[in-house]
Amino acid sequence: MLPALSRNPLWMGRNGPLLLVIMDGVGYGKYQEGDAVRAADMRNFRWLEANNPSTRLKAHGTAVGLPSDEDMGNSEVGHNAIGCGRVFSQGAKLVSASISSGAMFQGEVWKEIVDNVKSSQRSLHFIGLFSDGNVHSHIDHLRAMTIRAAAEGVNRLRFHLLLDGRDVGSQSALEYVQPFETFLQQFEAQSFDYRIASGGGRQFITMDRYGANWDMVRRGCLPPKPQSSNIGPQIRALLTRI
Known part of the structure; x- marks a missing residue:
């Protein structure tokens, strides 16, 4: 059981109703200028x-x-x-702690996934929000899982990148895609087949929580043909045109 909060001795309470109002976005900045x-x-x-x-x-x-x-x-x-x-502690912090301690890779889910792809000689797929916004995800988590997968002998890995632009700067995808491609080269040199297989935006398709258009999400997440080649260069080519 969590300990009870200590009462502030300077607050004597009040009679009558108490209203809690959450004002999203209202706060004082560090500087007066532009606040x-x-x-x-x-x-x-x-x-x-x-x-x-x-x-x-x-x-x-x-x-x-x-x-x-x-x-x-x-x-x-x-x-x-x-x-x-x-x-x-929020999700990103809990995941980081789990990776640092090794607990994440000792869990039954991770072990079952790795054993399954190795025994069936299939690809392991990672899909998630691709940025360092640290709200819903962080690239360091993906890097850690990739390193661990290689250490455990997973030969084929496919990445499905959901580009952010909300928790990080808009149109900032190349700042993350290009370094990640460089990161993957070390595994290619060791004869691992690790590639970016698909990708898409976050807001209106893969992580849409506003319009809730399931048909759009389905079409965005289930392409008609599986992609086996590395589409990182295609992502870069498209983004440089925007």
């Missing part, structure tokens, strides 16, 4: 802040359970911290 919240005419907000007990909370980094203070916050981690009243 939209400081510049906005928010007279009711200012009155509440000036005439009631108030404090400011950090909304990024380790304060909300992210791996480091270099990681920007997002609504999901902020909602978790405020709603729970305490900080929990």
